[in-house]
Amino acid sequence: MEIVRLRCSVLSLDRRDRLVYWPDALLTLDGGRLGEARPLGRGAKAPRGVLDRRGRLAIPGLVDAHCHLPQYPAVGADGGELLPWLRRNIFPLERRFKGAYARRLSRLFFSELAAHGTTAAAVYLSVYKEGAQAAFEEGARSGLRLVMGKVMMDRGSYDTDFTATHPRESRPHASLRESDELCERWHGAAEGRLRYAYTPRFALSCSQGLMRAAAAEAARRGAFVQTHLSESRAEVAAVKKAFPGARSYADVYDKAGLLGPRTLLAHGIWLSDAERRAVAASGAVLVHCPTSNAFLASGIMDLPAARLAGCRTALGSDVAAGPSLDLFEVMRQTVFAQRLAAAHGLFKVPSRATPLKAFAMATVGGARALELPEGAGTLTKGSPADLVLLAPAAYDLFGPAADAQTALARLVYRGSRAAVRTVFAAGRRVWGRL
Numbered sequence: 001m002e003i004v005r006l007r008c009s010v011l012s013l014d015r016r017d018r019l020v021y022w023p024d025a026l027l028t029l030d031g032g033r034l035g036e037a038r039p040l041g042r043g044a045k046a047p048r049g050v051l052d053r054r055g056r057l058a059i060p061g062l063v064d065a066h067c068h069l070p071q072y073p074a075v076g077a078d079g080g081e082l083l084p085w086l087r088r089n090i091f092p093l094e095r096r097f098k099g100a101y102a103r104r105l106s107r108l109f110f111s112e113l114a115a116h117g118t119t120a121a122a123v124y125l126s127v128y129k130e131g132a133q134a135a136f137e138e139g140a141r142s143g144l145r146l147v148m149g150k151v152m153m154d155r156g157s158y159d160t161d162f163t164a165t166h167p168r169e170s171r172p173h174a175s176l177r178e179s180d181e182l183c184e185r186w187h188g189a190a191e192g193r194l195r196y197a198y199t200p201r202f203a204l205s206c207s208q209g210l211m212r213a214a215a216a217e218a219a220r221r222g223a224f225v226q227t228h229l230s231e232s233r234a235e236v237a238a239v240k241k242a243f244p245g246a247r248s249y250a251d252v253y254d255k256a257g258l259l260g261p262r263t264l265l266a267h268g269i270w271l272s273d274a275e276r277r278a279v280a281a282s283g284a285v286l287v288h289c290p291t292s293n294a295f296l297a298s299g300i301m302d303l304p305a306a307r308l309a310g311c312r313t314a315l316g317s318d319v320a321a322g323p324s325l326d327l328f329e330v331m332r333q334t335v336f337a338q339r340l341a342a343a344h345g346l347f348k349v350p351s352r353a354t355p356l357k358a359f360a361m362a363t364v365g366g367a368r369a370l371e372l373p374e375g376a377g378t379l380t381k382g383s384p385a386d387l388v389l390l391a392p393a394a395y396d397l398f399g400p401a402a403d404a405q406t407a408l409a410r411l412v413y414r415g416s417r418a419a420v421r422t423v424f425a426a427g428r429r430v431w432g433r434l
């Protein structure tokens with residue numbers, strides 16, 4: 001792997017979650033890590049062999065902790081609320097995720113993730129092992145860091161009637177066996193960049209037995225678990241009906257053993273304080289997906305309550321319920337939705353949403369959620385060389401920003417894929433030109 005030395009601006013958190021802005025800095029990408037990451041003094045000359053990229057701003061690679069690859073062609077297609085949308089817009093697409101189509105779509109999807117400045121993601125596939133296999137192969141080729149899994153659904157799969165009280169069981173053993181085989185093959189592959197996530201879709205598409213077995217296998221293999229939790233009111237009501245013995249939605253997962261520090265729970269909007277405490281105690285991560293939550297009219301997650309309970313948090317695009325893979329947009333909508341909800345008195349705990357909190361969720365929050373290597377989500381000496389070079393001129397007409405807060409606010413309020421120029425993951429250029 002070639003050594004790349006860059007002179008550019010840097011905006012990042014440091015290892016103690018403090019914001020750092022270096023208008024003129026030196027970054028050395030060496031063997032997948034940052035060998036050097038330091039500011040240059042005023043009037044300093046860069047050492048020889050350094051690529052002069054003054055005018056570019058380096059930020060840590062963004063982490064999308066929740067998205068659905070096979071759904072990408074459905075982005076931006078309006079279709080009502082969660083349950084009808086799944087049946088009408090999503091399941092027909094996920095059914096097609098096989099063969100050459102799955103491979104083509106996977107290649108496009110990973111290239112799009114990188115193009116948006118995302119270097120790591122937790123990704124749902126569809127129920128088919130064959131399509132998942134293609135996605136992992138293309139994921140390995142992409143150079144990105146990916147936590148992925150075949151979706152598990154043993155309640156009639158794509159024919160599910162979510163409101164049925166006695167759903168039809170189908171292929172629970174095959175679902176588990178295929179997940180095990182994929183985990184065996186891919187967990188830790190591509191120099192550790194690929195990891196496996198057991199992916200019981202959500203409580204409404206899984207039997208208690210399947211969820212239990214998935215939890216046990218994931219724990220035994222050190223793999224991740226990803227699922228959806230408490231996204232829409234209709235979903236919560238249906239879960240209550242389908243699992244009359246459970247105290248709450250989170251309790252369904254808790255009883256199955258699905259909650260733990262390697263568990264990624266998307267949404268968590270309609271949670272009680274007791275559920276938040278259970279999630280926090282388990283170490284599971286709540287993945288906030290504000291663009292999706294607006295698109296499907298699901299609701300506004302109470303982030304202050306989640307924080308107060310001690311829940312770990314990250315951000316997700318939730319494509320295709322989120323209309324784009326752009327985490328700049330997801331950061332922006334995090335701040336906007338939280339501010340509006342607070343203004344309307346929807347939250348019990350007073351708290352001010354800021355660009356810094358959203359940026360932290362999209363970088364270090366996501367990196368910790370996905371257990372990326374030490375230092376990931378920051379641009380500090382020794383951290384993984386996962387970074388994005390932006391052209392801030394694309395969004396900052398009055399720059400360069402004089403201070404860290406301004407640089408960050410402009411990034412979060414005005415940044416987008418249009419500013420992304422070059423993307424590195426694990427020290428390799430995965431998108432754009434240098």
Ligand code: GUN
Nearest residue numbers: 068201202228292318321
């Ligand atoms: N809940 C169960 N499946 C899905 C899905 O594919 N997208 C979203 N947003 N929520 C879900």
Ligand code: ZN
Nearest residue numbers: 068228266318
């Ligand atoms: Zn989702």
